[in-house]
Amino acid sequence: MLRQIVKDYAVVDPIVNSTLQPGGESASPKELIFHIMQDNAAKVEVLDIGFGKGNLGEMIKANAQTAHWSVDGVDGFEGSCNHPALFERKIYRNVWHGLAQAVPSDKFAKYDIICLLDVIEHMTADTARWLLRTLLTSMGDNAFLFVSTPLWFYPQHSQQSGDLEEHLIGVPASSMMALIPIMYAMNHPLIGGFVLGKRSLEFIEFFQPTSDKGFSYERGLFVANAINFQCVPGKLFKLG
Structure with a gap:
């Protein structure tokens, strides 16, 4: 179930009497957002799933070329929606409190860019596969899905009650590259950011995360090197 907290920039249903703090600091290469659209001057609608502390939205609004973009946010953690x-x-x-799984699929079609930054590693493998398939199926033909995730089983546990911060899966670089991204970049320590188009739906069966906590950084790097994934922090790679 989704609860709308902000509507047209106005708080309509505030969360009160909560001691939980905003969370969700993403280490993803967020700067990729500025390279996705052919024309940043165009009207662009962005959905930020798992917006956490709001760093992506802040970055978009702070950039003169994208300050006019409209950014909506969804987060399942109460603290993030109490900000x-x-x-x-x-x-x-607009801001909704609830899990991405609760968003009606027809809502996704209105967005030009759907962002899923450091979110899927907090899900089970089955839920992550379901969500990627749903987003790619539901988004518009000319829309983009911006996904970031550690390319190994990055150990992380909860910091606050119900904060959804625990990591449940690791995603090999081979799994993300098999989705035929349009572009990608990487931040240390092996956090990959990938921009997917509608064509990635044809390859969704090759998205195979692992729940093996032994999938270490070293093993993740070995896989990345084996498929010639360019492990150059901060550099953008366009694949067409």
Whole structure:
């Protein structure tokens, strides 16, 4: 179930009496967002799933070329939706409290870019596969899915009650590259960011994350090197 917290930049249903703090600091190469559209001056609708502290929205609004973009956010953690300082700055147009799985699939079709930054590793393998398939199926033909995730089983546990921060899976670089991304970049320590188009739906069966906690950074790097994944932090690679 989704609960709308912000509507058209105004808080409509505030979360009160909560001691939980905004969470979800992403280590992904977020700067990829500025290279996705052919024309950043165009009207662009962005959905930020798992927006956490709102860093992606802040980055978009701070850039003169993209400040006019409309950014909506969904987050399943109460603390992230209890962030009046962020909402007062009118970074996010609409905000919903709830899991991505609860978003009606027809909502995804309105967005030009759907962002899933450091989110899928917090899901089970089956849920992650389901969500990627649903997003790719539901988004528009000319839309993009921006996904980031550690390319190994990055150990992380909960910090606050219900914060969804625990990592449940690791995603090999081979699994993401098999989705035929349009472009990708990497941040240390082996955090990959990938922009997918509609064509990636044809290859979704090759997305195979692992729940093996022994899938270490070294093993992830070995897989990345084996498929010639370019492990150059901060560099953008366009694949067409």
